[in-house]
Amino acid sequence: MTTTTWAVLLVVALIGLAYKKANLKISTLVIAAITVAAYLSDAATGFIVTSVIFTAVFGVLSLSTFRANTITRPIFAIYKKILPEMSETESTALEAGTVWWDGELFAGKPDWHKLMDHPNPQLRPDEQAFLDNEVETLCSMINEYEIKENGDMPVELWDYIKANRFFAMIIPKEYGGLAFSAQAQSAVLQKLAGLSSTVLSTVGVPNSLGPGELLLKYGTEDQKNHYLPRLVDGREIPCFGLTGPRAGSDATSLPDTGVVCKGMWEGEEVLGLKMNFNKRYITLAPVATVVGLAFRMFDPEKLLGDKNDIGITVALLPRELEGMDIGNRHNPIGSPFMNGPIFGKDVFIPLSFIIGGAANAGQGWRMLVECLSVGRCITLPSSGAGGGKYAVATAGAYARIRRQFGIPISKLEGVQEPLARIAGNSYINSAAARVTAISIDNGEKPSVPSAILKYNLTESARQLSIDSMDIHGGSAIMRGPNNYVESGYSSVPVAITVEGANILTRTMITFGQGAIRCHPFVLPEMNAAKENNLAAFDKALFGHFGFIFSNIARSFVLSTTNAAFTSVPASGPTKKHYKQINRYAANFALSVDMAMFSLQGDLKFRELISARLADMLSKLYLASMTLKHWEDQGRQKDDLPLVEYAMAKLFSEFEDALDGFAKNLPARPVGWLVRALTMPLGRSVSKPSDKLVAKVVDLTTGATATRERLITGTYRGDNGRNPMFKYDSLLTRVDQADPIYKKIGIALKAGQYDESNLTIENRITDGVAMGILTQEEGDFMIAFEKDVLEMVNVDHFPLEGLGPVSVKHESTKDTAKAEKKPAKKKADKKTEEAS
Incomplete structure (x- = not known):
């Protein structure tokens, strides 16, 4: 063998050993064998020296004790000096949750x-029954346009949600809750997502980061026994106050304080906290009866021990506390869900109000990050997955039945691009939400995947809503009961912003925590x-x-x-x-x-x-x-x-x-x-590719098995205003309509129709009369076109129906009438004189 051959062999061996991640002892033996073989074959001295050096280096490095004391020790000393100090909050955040598939990807x-x-479980019978009954009924009651117009859900909707334990999906059955799996919670929220962002937020937040979950994991038995049954039946409505004007995404910089002191509670002097706080963006705050509150706890008089700054703490505050101001509302764009500020000045609470009691003082940050990793994997990702399914079902069907230039717009390549993007994003979102939810049910607390899903699925929802808007065109920009697109479009910024703004999640949290x-x-x-x-x-x-x-x-x-x-x-x-x-x-x-x-x-x-x-x-x-x-x-x-x-x-x-x-x-x-x-x-x-885009569109814009799998779990019922039900009906008939459209088109080209006969309804009627269409075809098409027109029409209102009108212009008819009236009176006068 030539020296060049031996050199190539050495390089290949080094690459192979590294590729296989062979340990140093095996690497030493392999390189030594190559060295001996090269020496015996009279390879060049330079190669032999190089190979010996590699063998010696690997051999020395394989002696772990010697290596540690001679090579590692000075590196260790430098490393300890440059290692940045990690705060307690950073350390807690890193320790929260578990490492799952994200760890495999980091491993390379x-x-x-x-x-x-990884398991692939189905929903339990009681979970599926809840989806088929209670959730179905709730969906049938939702009218998002009226909710927006009135600024709140109607009383009957609130009552139904509370009475049917929608706030209690995470609460165990021993307290009267539903004890649903993460997969079931996600399925419920996905079904609501396409219909109403208001209802989704109202149901989702109490089952995510909030008093219920914090009580379950950290509350005392007395706290659990008191609050959990009341949360289940709706006697208590919870909210959680974390963010404030100066501490939004940087939740560790809370300026809200609770100072240990003595005070009066129910006629007795007890040890407690004097609290001052200013919270905002708190979902359900205006109607909440119990407030979970995060604050920084101090003990300047050392009443509890030697430590002054005890740390972030979480407590439960009843609404009626003196000094707490709650009830005002924010006005979120796109969705009038209950959200508002909470203020507190010199509010006194006993230490027993701390979740978990005084023993959990200063443990709030750990509690929050442990709960957040699970909550962020369910609520907001469910909105992205559910919104995607809704967009596929509506935009795809709309594009299939809406015709322009003599063909369905789903056949126009410019429309196919966003249609395929909707379908592809929806498929990804559904997959990620479902598989990750199952991982939670399997014992994982995926903190890094929660950031991945929060950012990517809400950003995907943003694109889905834009694409759906573009496909629907004018019917998506005119507000009214028939506009089923606008709600999702206008509420997307809320999901982008909450639970860690997306800019922060992408640039700091996802990799920063995972690294x-x-x-x-x-x-x-x-x-x-x-x-x-x-x-x-x-x-x-x-x-x-x-x-x-x-x-x-x-x-x-x-x-x-x-x-x-x-x-x-x-x-x-x-x-x-x-x-x-x-x-x-x-x-x-x-x-x-x-x-x-x-x-x-x-x-x-x-x-x-x-x-x-x-x-x-x-x-x-x-x-x-x-x-x-x-x-x-x-x-x-x-x-x-x-x-x-x-x-x-x-x-x-x-x-x-x-x-x-x-x-x-x-x-x-x-x-x-x-x-x-x-x-x-x-x-x-x-x-x-364009070819793949066309395939995806064909699969997802008709009544196909693929479309059914893609939109499974959406609300398809007939409540008189559900576009999904109407589109399902149209899609079952559109394939029958296509050849009839074709017959009419051929007759038009052949000049069989009067050129002034422009409406499709007249062409259908005349087509039957001329024998172009059978009577059965004509009757079918008249009914079909009536339903199509209902879906493509937009709402319109009386001139003053949307508010006072500043300027009115009289019509030509009104002006003519006004001019004729004096002439009529003059003629009447002459008639009287003649008499």
């Missing part, structure tokens, strides 16, 4: 069996430094080095081969997508470490870099959930165009983020290296 080599073996929480080595390194444990730090550090070199090798190999040789759990048409995620996961893991290496502590302040890393992680997570969803639904072959569309969209967006990351890394050589290793042959995927 996802274990697909962990996701494929430490989910990375396989960063947190162990930090913990070892805090504990001053050299051996643990050495193990984590060299594990991290091996991880970096493995991802360098994997990224290069998988990117040059397009992951052709990786093993995946699936066969058939989706196999390639699993392989692509394997490649991208290695690219992402490498990018994370290159960002940490080149920016170090500054990464925390490079928000756009963090945002692109968050985008990469998000696209991988959503793609994984989509593939799992397809598997769970029985690998429906008809739905493959939706899967293909989703993968093309998500993968192209991943490469957008990766490209932006490599181009914007401040250390340009590192950016060039990342690009060379992750995209050595340039970009490998494209956005969905």
Whole structure:
């Protein structure tokens, strides 16, 4: 063998060892064997020396004790000095929740069996019955236009929600609650999402972050026994006060205080808190009877111990407390759900009002972040998933029955693009919401996925509402009872803003939390430094080095081969997508470490870099959930165009983020290296093709099985105003109408119709008379067109029906009448004189 051959063999061996993440002892033996073999074959001295050096380095590094004391110790000393101080609140946030599929993606080599073996449960009989009965009835009662006009839900709607325990989905049955799974809660909220953002918010918030969940997890037995049954039957309406004028997304900077002191309560002097607070944006506050309140607790007189700043604490305050001002309302755009400020000045409460009692003083931040990770995975993602289903059902059907230029507008390519986007986004949203909800039911508390879903599904809802608006055109911009699009469009900004504004969620929370929480080595390194444990730090550090070199090798190999040789759990048409995620996961893991290496502590302040890393992680997570969803639904072959569309969209967006990351890394050589290793042959995927777009539209705009699966769980009942029911009826008939339209079109071209006969109704009637259509066809089309016209018409009101009119213009008829009246009187006078 020539020296060049031996050199190639050595390089391949090094890449292979790194790719497989072989340990140092095995690496030493392999390189030593190559060295001996090369020496025996009289390879060049230079190669032998190089190979010996590699063998020696690996051999020394494999001696863990020696390595720790000679190499790691000085690194350890430097690391401890530069390791930034982590506040108690940051530490608590990092420890909250669990690491699930997000951890597999950060590892760069996802274990697909962990996701494929994930359960796929169906709803319990009682959950399905609630959806089929109570939720169905509630949906039939909703009139969003009237809710907006009146500024509130009607009394009967409030009473029905309370009486049927919609506020008690998370409360156990022992307290009278429904004890629903996360999957069932999501299904309920998705069904409401398309009909009313007001009802969705009213039902969703008490079942998310609020007094109910906090009491369940942290309350004393007395608190649970008192409040939970009252929350179940509606005697108590809860709200939770966290945000304020100076502490919105930065909830750790609460200026609201509770100072330990003695005061009078029910005729006795007790130890308690004097509270001062100013809260805003609090959902249900104007009608709440009990307020969960987050504040910072202080003990200046050391009545409880030696600590002055006890920390963030959470308490329950009854509405009637002296000094608490509650009842005013904010006026949210798009949706008049109950939301308002809460003020308190020198409000005294006993320590027993703290959730969990005095023992939980200062534990509020931990309580909040632990609950938030679950709540954010259900309520807001459900609005995105449910809104997507509603958009598919309405916009798709509208485009199929609405005709322009002699064809359904769903056949116009300009309309097909947003239609396919609606269908694709809806499929992704449904998959992510469902699979993640099941993970919660399986014991996970997915804090990083909650941020991924919150941001991506609400942003997707924004695009869905815009696309639906564009497709419906004029009928979507005229307000009135028949406009079923405007509510979703105008209420989207609320979801974008609440529970962590989307800008913050993308640029700081998603990657910022995941980088430490989910990375396989960063947190162990930090913990070892805090504990001053050299051996643990050495193990984590060299594990991290091996991880970096493995991802360098994997990224290069998988990117040059397009992951052709990786093993995946699936066969058939989706196999390639699993392989692509394997490649991208290695690219992402490498990018994370290159960002940490080149920016170090500054990464925390490079928000756009963090945002692109968050985008990469998000696209991988959503793609994984989509593939799992397809598997769970029985690998429906008809739905493959939706899967293909989703993968093309998500993968192209991943490469957008990766490209932006490599181009914007401040250390340009590192950016060039990342690009060379992750995209050595340039970009490998494209956005969905026009042909694929057309396939998706054909599948989702007619009465197909794919459409049924995509919009499952929506309200389809006939309450006299439900567009879904009307569109379902039209879609079952539109295929019968198509050949009749064609007959009329052929007759028009042949000149059989009078050119002045322009209305479709007249053409149908005349067509029957001329024998172009049968009487049966004519009767069918007249009824069909009547229903079509009802769906495309918009509301109109009397001139003064929408308020006073400042300027009135008399019509020509009115002016003529006014001019004739004097002449008539003059003629009458002459007649009288003649008499």
